[in-house]
Amino acid sequence: MKMNQCKPCQASLAFLLTFSAGAAVADITVTKVEGALPTDPMAAEWQQTPAEKVIVMPQTMTKPSLTTPSVNEVMAQALTDGKSIVWRVSWQDAEADLNVDVGRFPDAVAIEFPLAENALPMMGGVTRESSGKVQIIYWKGLWQKDIDEGFQGVRDVHPNAFSSKYWFAEGETPHTVPESFKNPLSHQWFIAKQAGNPGAVFTRSQPAQELVAKGWGTITPQPESATTAKGVWKDGKWTVVFSRPLTTDDPNDYQFKAGEKGQIAFAVWQGKNGNRGALKHWSNWTAYQMP
Amino acid sequence: MPERNNWQLGRDMTYPYDAPLPQKQVAYVFDINKCIDCQTCSVACKNAWTSGKGEEYVFWNNVETKPYGGYPIGWDLKLMEKAELAKWKGGKLESKTIFEDRSPLESPLGHMPNTMDYSAPNLGEDELSQAVGQGEHFNGLHPMWMFYLARICNHCTLPACVAACPRQAVYKRDEDGIVLIDQERCRGYQECVKACPYKKAFYNLISRTSEKCIGCYPRVEQGEVALCVEACIGKIRLHGFLSTQEEPRADNPLDYLVKIKKVALPLYPQFGTSPNVYYIPPVHVPNAFLEQMFGPSVLQAKAMYQSLKDDKQMLGAMMLFGANIRIVDKFKVEGDEVIGWDAKGTEVARVPFTEPTYVREHYDAKHKVYRHNTT
Numbered sequence: 001m002k003m004n005q006c007k008p009c010q011a012s013l014a015f016l017l018t019f020s021a022g023a024a025v026a027d028i029t030v031t032k033v034e035g036a037l038p039t040d041p042m043a044a045e046w047q048q049t050p051a052e053k054v055i056v057m058p059q060t061m062t063k064p065s066l067t068t069p070s071v072n073e074v075m076a077q078a079l080t081d082g083k084s085i086v087w088r089v090s091w092q093d094a095e096a097d098l099n100v101d102v103g104r105f106p107d108a109v110a111i112e113f114p115l116a117e118n119a120l121p122m123m124g125g126v127t128r129e130s131s132g133k134v135q136i137i138y139w140k141g142l143w144q145k146d147i148d149e150g151f152q153g154v155r156d157v158h159p160n161a162f163s164s165k166y167w168f169a170e171g172e173t174p175h176t177v178p179e180s181f182k183n184p185l186s187h188q189w190f191i192a193k194q195a196g197n198p199g200a201v202f203t204r205s206q207p208a209q210e211l212v213a214k215g216w217g218t219i220t221p222q223p224e225s226a227t228t229a230k231g232v233w234k235d236g237k238w239t240v241v242f243s244r245p246l247t248t249d250d251p252n253d254y255q256f257k258a259g260e261k262g263q264i265a266f267a268v269w270q271g272k273n274g275n276r277g278a279l280k281h282w283s284n285w286t287a288y289q290m291p
Numbered sequence: 292m293p294e295r296n297n298w299q300l301g302r303d304m305t306y307p308y309d310a311p312l313p314q315k316q317v318a319y320v321f322d323i324n325k326c327i328d329c330q331t332c333s334v335a336c337k338n339a340w341t342s343g344k345g346e347e348y349v350f351w352n353n354v355e356t357k358p359y360g361g362y363p364i365g366w367d368l369k370l371m372e373k374a375e376l377a378k379w380k381g382g383k384l385e386s387k388t389i390f391e392d393r394s395p396l397e398s399p400l401g402h403m404p405n406t407m408d409y410s411a412p413n414l415g416e417d418e419l420s421q422a423v424g425q426g427e428h429f430n431g432l433h434p435m436w437m438f439y440l441a442r443i444c445n446h447c448t449l450p451a452c453v454a455a456c457p458r459q460a461v462y463k464r465d466e467d468g469i470v471l472i473d474q475e476r477c478r479g480y481q482e483c484v485k486a487c488p489y490k491k492a493f494y495n496l497i498s499r500t501s502e503k504c505i506g507c508y509p510r511v512e513q514g515e516v517a518l519c520v521e522a523c524i525g526k527i528r529l530h531g532f533l534s535t536q537e538e539p540r541a542d543n544p545l546d547y548l549v550k551i552k553k554v555a556l557p558l559y560p561q562f563g564t565s566p567n568v569y570y571i572p573p574v575h576v577p578n579a580f581l582e583q584m585f586g587p588s589v590l591q592a593k594a595m596y597q598s599l600k601d602d603k604q605m606l607g608a609m610m611l612f613g614a615n616i617r618i619v620d621k622f623k624v625e626g627d628e629v630i631g632w633d634a635k636g637t638e639v640a641r642v643p644f645t646e647p648t649y650v651r652e653h654y655d656a657k658h659k660v661y662r663h664n665t666t
């Protein structure tokens with residue numbers, strides 16, 4: 001089925017264009033460091049790094065729209081050693097939401113960079129045809145927990161769940177993923193995994209994913225990722241760092257240049273409030289200055 | 292937003308997508324009067340498709356006892372509480388569907404089930420509408436009632452799951468109208484879980500995607516009926532296609548029962564998704580309850596079903612239920628038999644109106660055993 005270009009979408013596109021014309025609301029200074037870059041969100045270096053407040057707004061341009069925002073700003077910082085860049089994003093969140101279930105969603109954050117001149121801050125634009133491409137780097141609390149505590153399965157959400165039999169699974173109840181499911185035949189019921197869905201991964205090396213988008217509803221995970229990430233929730237606050245090389249040979253990666261004035265945008269999802277997909281908080285393009 | 296005709300409502304309605312009708316529409320007739328709640332259908336589906344980790348609570352096919360049962364609990368009541376009361380006038384729906392009166396920034400009217408709503412897959416089983424008083428069961432027919440409602444995805448003509456997915460990961464196939472979730476594209480937003488009025492999309496917390504009844508499409512592509520249809524002990528189910536590109540054909544059993552005779556009715560047509568599982572209403576249940584569930588044609592459908600013995604054509608179509616694993620495309624009543632052909636024109640069913648009586652000797656000389664009524 002093909003989506004019909006509706007009037008309200010065009011109206012909000014006009015709004016988006018007007019809005020983005022007033023971009024560059026804050027200036028983030030990317031600071032040069034000598035020696036190793038901190039990849040831990042809690043590293044001491046971050047205390048000396050300038051932090052910029054960036055306003056985030058509820059997404060109200062396309063459906064489903066976020067009617068009850070729960071965060072209005074993020075703090076952004078960045079460091080580079082001339083080879084790699086580390087972005088650090090933090091925001092207030094009274095509780096860490098990590099697991100998923102029916103109607104249950106994890107906290108998440110994303111940073112975004114334009115891959116085309118005309119890219120608008122929210123997913124590059126509206127339709128695939130009219131949008132500029134953007135790169136998005138997305139971190140999810142669930143994936144962080146998968147890495148910190150092991151793949152989050154049924155018993156992590158429902159401790160008393162019991163099922164005695166899974167076809168071709170080895171071992172005993174509760175048959176944990178991935179340990180009990182070594183036999184490829186047992187994967188016949190992991191349909192998303194069989195289909196190659198990048199979200200259905202049982203052994204994950206990073207809690208973040210690189211994606212590209214060209215308009216709403218077009219977000220596409222990249223097969224390869226140069227980003228490492230780590231998020232820590234402490235004292236009512238999430239702090240997440242993203243590290244990646246300044247340049248790569250992937251045309252779907254943003255290439256950072258020395259001395260450039262670039263643009264970054266942010267998005268935050270609060271799991272407690274059912275945020276996922278378009279139900280998110282997003283920022284305008286925010287200028288940053290590379291050393 | 293595009294206007295689409297919804298014949299079940301007797302009017303046009305708004306729907307967020309401007310999609311043409313599929314080449315033909317997969318459809319089912321379930322005769323509620325015959326269901327015995329054996330759950331063979333549920334097990335057939337579950338064994339084949341949803342026995343994986345993360346799918347423990349998933350029942351693409353479930354059978355619940357009405358009036359109180361439902362899986363997930365209260366799936367229909369919760370939506371009816373949010374929606375306008377269904378109002379019909381002369382076969383036309385006057386109230387709003389789940390797609391109407393919505394802002395362009397809102398998804399279809401729906402509700403996200405609570406995890407605990409899935410904790411009891413058959414809560415309310417065999418519960419009567421009211422308690423049977425002391426000695427009342429001696430008094431002939433009593434006013435208490437209940438019935439079994441077997442449910443699968445309706446492969447709706449105007450699916451709410453398709454309308455709600457912000458990244459078009461849910462789609463309706465052009466060749467047969469089967470509605471599928473692309474398991475590579477789904478990012479687990481659960482918008483379909485929330486929007487489906489029938490709660491036939493489920494979230495899998497291991498795969499982290501939403502999954503729904505696939506209409507047994509690998510079988511349908513071979514011309515075979517769905518597993519839940521083949522397995523049905525009560526032979527309450529007929530599986531086939533409704534014509535979409537031409538007028539309903541009197542020799543197509545689905546067109547005949549659903550579109551021409553209108554003896555089988557959609558479930559909660561007022562929601563507006565144009566569902567394609569059609570139910571023959573249970574004749575012993577009060578009309579007010581049935582009208583809320585199957586729309587204003589209930590009285591007519593009940594009357595037709597009650598005089599079925601006088602309508603050889605309709606009786607013939609109904610004798611095809613459970614007659615073969617091949618999908619019957621064409622049928623004909625000939626003498627005292629009904630004959631069914633598949634889409635290739637091969638005869639796949641021949642059912643006599645009256646089963647012949649066989650008398651067998653008490654002693655089976657071949658196997659040297661005495662026959663009992665269980666052998």
Ligand code: SF4
Nearest residue numbers: 444445447451452487
């Ligand atoms: S019953 Fe629900 S899941 Fe199935 S097609 Fe209709 S709206 Fe979609």
Ligand code: SF4
Nearest residue numbers: 336504506507517519
């Ligand atoms: S049609 Fe197939 S997938 Fe759908 S409920 Fe029936 S058996 Fe399950």
Ligand code: SF4
Nearest residue numbers: 326329330332523525
């Ligand atoms: S197999 Fe048939 S008779 Fe048995 S519960 Fe399912 S629909 Fe009813």
